Amino acid sequence: MLVAAVLYFFLSYAYGGPSAPRSRTAALFAFAFLTALSVSIKRENSLLPIALTTLAAIVPFFSGGRTRAKGLGWIVLASVLVLVYATLELHIAASVASEVGEYGEFPFGVSGLASMLPSFSAAFGTFRWYLGTLLLVAVGLFVAFRERGLALYPAVLLVAYLLLYSTHVRSYYQLQAADVAPVDALRYSMNLMALWSVLAGVGGGQMLKYLFKVLPLRLRFAQVCGAVVVLVAAIESYRVTKSLQEEWMTDEYFSRIEPALIAARLAKESGAAILTAEPLLIQMYGDTDLNLFDFHGVKSELGDSLNSGTLLYVEHAAYSDPTTLTRYKEQLEALGRWQRREVHQGADFVIYALSLK
Numbered sequence: 001m002l003v004a005a006v007l008y009f010f011l012s013y014a015y016g017g018p019s020a021p022r023s024r025t026a027a028l029f030a031f032a033f034l035t036a037l038s039v040s041i042k043r044e045n046s047l048l049p050i051a052l053t054t055l056a057a058i059v060p061f062f063s064g065g066r067t068r069a070k071g072l073g074w075i076v077l078a079s080v081l082v083l084v085y086a087t088l089e090l091h092i093a094a095s096v097a098s099e100v101g102e103y104g105e106f107p108f109g110v111s112g113l114a115s116m117l118p119s120f121s122a123a124f125g126t127f128r129w130y131l132g133t134l135l136l137v138a139v140g141l142f143v144a145f146r147e148r149g150l151a152l153y154p155a156v157l158l159v160a161y162l163l164l165y166s167t168h169v170r171s172y173y174q175l176q177a178a179d180v181a182p183v184d185a186l187r188y189s190m191n192l193m194a195l196w197s198v199l200a201g202v203g204g205g206q207m208l209k210y211l212f213k214v215l216p217l218r219l220r221f222a223q224v225c226g227a228v229v230v231l232v233a234a235i236e237s238y239r240v241t242k243s244l245q246e247e248w249m250t251d252e253y254f255s256r257i258e259p260a261l262i263a264a265r266l267a268k269e270s271g272a273a274i275l276t277a278e279p280l281l282i283q284m285y286g287d288t289d290l291n292l293f294d295f296h297g298v299k300s301e302l303g304d305s306l307n308s309g310t311l312l313y314v315e316h317a318a319y320s321d322p323t324t325l326t327r328y329k330e331q332l333e334a335l336g337r338w339q340r341r342e343v344h345q346g347a348d349f350v351i352y353a354l355s356l357k
Contacts, residue, residue, distance in 0.1 A: 015150060
């Protein structure tokens with residue numbers, strides 16, 4: 001919703017009708033504040049000030065001067081301040097440099113289009129998630145680029161976000177496997193939902209105009225049918241959202257939270273240290289005095305730093321994946337020096353008691 005709010009206050013300031021100076025000033029400050037807030041929450045929202053300012057400058061050329069932004073200089077100033085804040089306070093450059101160090105290449109590139117763009121397309125075409133609104137959005141995009149009015153803003157922003165997400169390598173696994181499931185694209189696309197809804201409305205309105213031309217529909221009948229369709233869609237959207245939330249919460253519990261809870265309990269009972277890839281979770285759910293080792297930093301001399309001869313090792317099912325075996329080859333080879341005894345087996349994990357050979 002922040003993206004929608006940023007767009008609303010931007011358009012209110014740049015294209016609002018005659019109003020008191022205080023109203024336009026308030027809209028400008030709201031635009032700047034909400035843009036900074038959205039960037040703080042998701043760094044990819046740095047796209048907002050860049051795209052909106054660029055569009056405000058070039059839209060008049062595409063619209064024949066019909067659509068001209070007011071106060072462009074103040075918009076540019078607000079956008080620059082937000083970007084300076086993002087650069088200095090959020091350390092975006094440092095984050096990108098960290099990703100370069102982890103992946104061995106720049107995290108943005110056209111190579112990601114081959115895996116992400118089809119996944120986004122498949123996600124948007126899934127009826128359960130989007131209720132068939134892909135057609136409405138396609139019509140909305142067509143109308144926006146044909147009429148070249150204010151609808152260009154949500155249309156260009158949607159396309160820009162799609163390209164940004166599709167060219168960004170998000171993990172070592174995506175880089176190595178070059179495969180992203182549509183459900184992953186669904187998670188990333190949540191930031192696009194406001195823009196998606198606006199364009200679906202534009203497309204739906206255009207299709208209604210067409211139906212009124214070709215069918216002898218009475219206005220009252222059309223209004224009732226439209227209200228029923230919207231109500232059914234809202235109810236189904238809520239049901240699907242709750243269902244997805246419950247599915248993901250269940251997966252999160254059994255794959256991450258349950259191993260942390262059980263490992264913390266076993267460590268408290270035995271006094272052993274814990275070796276895990278999720279040390280923060282165990283710190284959240286376990287006692288503060290637990291002795292934790294991060295799996296990612298395992299070295300061959302780990303055993304020398306332990307006061308106890310026993311170490312609880314939480315091994316997730318994902319560790320058997322070929323990509324993971326390659327990524328953590330050094331850590332897994334270091335663990336080969338230890339004898340292991342299974343102390344608990346879960347659905348997606350096993351906890352071993354390790355001791356030096």
